[in-house]
Amino acid sequence: MRKLLSIVTPCYNEEANIDELCLRINKVMEKLDYDYEHIFIDNCSTDGSVQKLRGIAAADKRVKLILNARNFGHIRSPYHALLQSRGDACVLIASDLQDPPEMIEEFVQKWEEGFKTVLAVKPESEESPIMFFARKTYYGFVSKISExxxxxxxxxxxxFDRVVLEVLRTLDDPYPYFRGLLCEIGFPIATVPFKQPRRQRGITKNNFYTLYxxxxxxxxxxxxxxxxxxVMGGGILALLSLLMAFGFLVAKLIFWDSFQMGIAPMLISLFFFSSVQILFLGMLGxxxxxxHTQIRNMPLVVEAERVNFD
Structure with missing residues (x-):
C-alpha cells in the first residue's frame, strides 16, 4: 500500500496563481510513488479564488477545501490546515508560487533519508534587497537570542512527518510561531536551499503590521x-544616573560660583530616560x-465549510 502525502496550501486572493500551482503540483506528484491529498485553506478571499477552488475540487476529489468564516491571519490559518492533514507526511507550500512546487521532490527525498522535518531556506532572493537584508538580519538576531x-x-x-504533526497536535497553541516550534520539538532538520523568485502575479499580502x-x-x-x-539595562542606567548626580554635586560644591549646569543636560536626560522607559514598557506589553493571547484559548480558525473531506 502506497504512503499518503498531504499537501497544504494557504490561500488568500490568489485567483491568478491557483491553476498554475495545481498543474505544477500534479506534475511533481506524477514522478513520485505516493498517493496524495491537496488541502487548500482559504482565508475568506474577496476575489474569485473560492469559485475557482470549488471547480478544481469538483473535478479532482484529491483536492480538499477548508473555507474560513473570516480572515484569521497568516499565522493561524496554515497551522490549522496542517493539523487537519492525514498523510504519512505533510508538505506546506504557499500559493503565490514564490516557494516553487518542484521543491516537493527534494523534500520527499530528504524525508526518505530519515529526516522528520525538512525546511526550505532562501540564501538568495529576487525580492527587494532592502527587505531581504532586513529579514536576514532579523533571523540572525532571533537565532542568537532564542533558547x-x-x-x-x-x-x-x-x-513534516506525521510524528511531528502528532506532537504539534498536543501543544494546543492558539497563536504559534511555527518555525520556532519545529526547532523546539528537537528532531533533526534538513534544509533545501533555493533562490526565491519574484512574485509574477497578484500582490503580496504582507505589510508592515503583519511582518512586525x-x-x-x-x-x-x-x-x-x-x-x-x-532588568540589566535599568540597573546600569540607574547606576549611571547616580554617578552623574554625584559628579554634578561634587563639581557644584568645589566650583560653587563658576559651575553652571544649565537646562540642556536636564532636558536631554529627561527625554533619554523617558524614551528608554517607553521602550521597556512597550516590550513588556x-x-x-x-x-493574553494564550490564556484566551481561542480556536485557531472557525470553519465555514469543508469540501471533499468525507
Missing part, C-alpha cells in the same frame, strides 16, 4: 533575553499581549 537554535532564512515551506507581528511573535515566544536586558 533553541532557529533555522535561518526559512520560509515556512517544508515537509510575526517578528515580535518569534521573540516573545522563544526568548526571555529582552526581559533580562530590561508585547510579552503581556502574548500571554
Amino acid at each position: 533553541v537554535p532557529l533555522v535561518k532564512n526559512a520560509t515556512g515551506a517544508g515537509l 507581528d510575526i517578528a515580535m511573535l518569534g521573540i516573545t515566544n522563544h526568548s526571555k533575553v529582552p526581559l533580562r536586558l530590561m 508585547e510579552y503581556i499581549g502574548s500571554v
Whole structure:
C-alpha cells in the first residue's frame, strides 16, 4: 500500500496563481510513488479564488477545501490546515508560487533519508534587497537570542512527518510561531536551499503590521533575553544616573560660583530616560499581549465549510 502525502496550501486572493500551482503540483506528484491529498485553506478571499477552488475540487476529489468564516491571519490559518492533514507526511507550500512546487521532490527525498522535518531556506532572493537584508538580519538576531537554535532564512515551506504533526497536535497553541516550534520539538532538520523568485502575479499580502507581528511573535515566544536586558539595562542606567548626580554635586560644591549646569543636560536626560522607559514598557506589553493571547484559548480558525473531506 502506497504512503499518503498531504499537501497544504494557504490561500488568500490568489485567483491568478491557483491553476498554475495545481498543474505544477500534479506534475511533481506524477514522478513520485505516493498517493496524495491537496488541502487548500482559504482565508475568506474577496476575489474569485473560492469559485475557482470549488471547480478544481469538483473535478479532482484529491483536492480538499477548508473555507474560513473570516480572515484569521497568516499565522493561524496554515497551522490549522496542517493539523487537519492525514498523510504519512505533510508538505506546506504557499500559493503565490514564490516557494516553487518542484521543491516537493527534494523534500520527499530528504524525508526518505530519515529526516522528520525538512525546511526550505532562501540564501538568495529576487525580492527587494532592502527587505531581504532586513529579514536576514532579523533571523540572525532571533537565532542568537532564542533558547533553541532557529533555522535561518526559512520560509515556512517544508515537509513534516506525521510524528511531528502528532506532537504539534498536543501543544494546543492558539497563536504559534511555527518555525520556532519545529526547532523546539528537537528532531533533526534538513534544509533545501533555493533562490526565491519574484512574485509574477497578484500582490503580496504582507505589510508592515503583519511582518512586525510575526517578528515580535518569534521573540516573545522563544526568548526571555529582552526581559533580562530590561532588568540589566535599568540597573546600569540607574547606576549611571547616580554617578552623574554625584559628579554634578561634587563639581557644584568645589566650583560653587563658576559651575553652571544649565537646562540642556536636564532636558536631554529627561527625554533619554523617558524614551528608554517607553521602550521597556512597550516590550513588556508585547510579552503581556502574548500571554493574553494564550490564556484566551481561542480556536485557531472557525470553519465555514469543508469540501471533499468525507
